[in-house]
Amino acid sequence: RKFQVEVTGEEAHAGTTPRRRRKDAVLAAACMVQALHRMMEDADDLLRFTIGAFEAFPGAPSVVPGRVRFSIDFRHPDDALRARLGDAIRPLCEALAGPCGVHIEEPQAAASVDFHGAAIDAVRHAVEIVGASHMDLYSGAGHDARNMALLCPSAMVFVPCENGISHNEAENAKPEDLAEGARVIAVAIAELAGAH
Known part of the structure; x- marks a missing residue:
């Protein structure tokens, strides 16, 4: 709110x-x-x-x-x-x-949005295929996925940032973490596309 x-x-x-x-x-x-x-x-x-x-x-x-x-x-x-x-x-x-x-x-004032179970499962499965470390977490941030979830199955993937800093000019994510996050998204999208 x-x-x-x-x-x-x-x-x-x-x-x-x-x-x-x-x-x-x-x-x-x-x-x-x-x-x-x-x-x-x-x-x-x-x-x-x-x-x-x-x-x-x-x-x-x-x-x-x-x-x-x-x-x-x-x-x-x-x-x-x-x-x-x-x-x-x-x-x-x-x-x-x-x-x-x-x-x-x-x-x-907006209600919380729960992401689609199939999309979350696809991301979890993609993380295992890619071999990335992972954890589930609550995001207090809205992001575009919040609005997309009202239209279609959605989920979010976060990559680590140095010292956990976000929305700050000191925000820094390693290129290898960004690449791994992109691979997770690609695998999850491919899995979801194959499911329809």
Whole structure:
């Protein structure tokens, strides 16, 4: 689920406005973010929670921020858990707004997608034929396969990246791992094509 949160306070001069009279949007937003992180703790480490954007306005060093916008992106394979936690975001933020207002929108909420059993089996079989090491894993990432799964049997193949880094300019996959992943995909596609 993805949310956009806007906290509205009141701009004021940083040097002349007493703290007790401030409507500091950054302070309210920071309290919300900290409480959200605590609420999203997950002993199984399957839940993915990210504040990917955080902007304060007007963004001047000598002005108490009057407005903050931040994003929430959280994912979990269990639809019921995701619904329960997502539904708790609004009341939690409202309770922590203090003298500020808060407006929350949810531009995206999507159910988990289970990939097609035959496609997964074809990938598992292809891995054995290629002789690659492998493991099943939950992907919190959407990728094109998420949309394709609504149209046809789909699965995903991941290759190792150095230090597990992804979506970062330091992302690095060895050419031999990429080649092995491509072989797995080719064998799986051939197997699925032969099955139809």
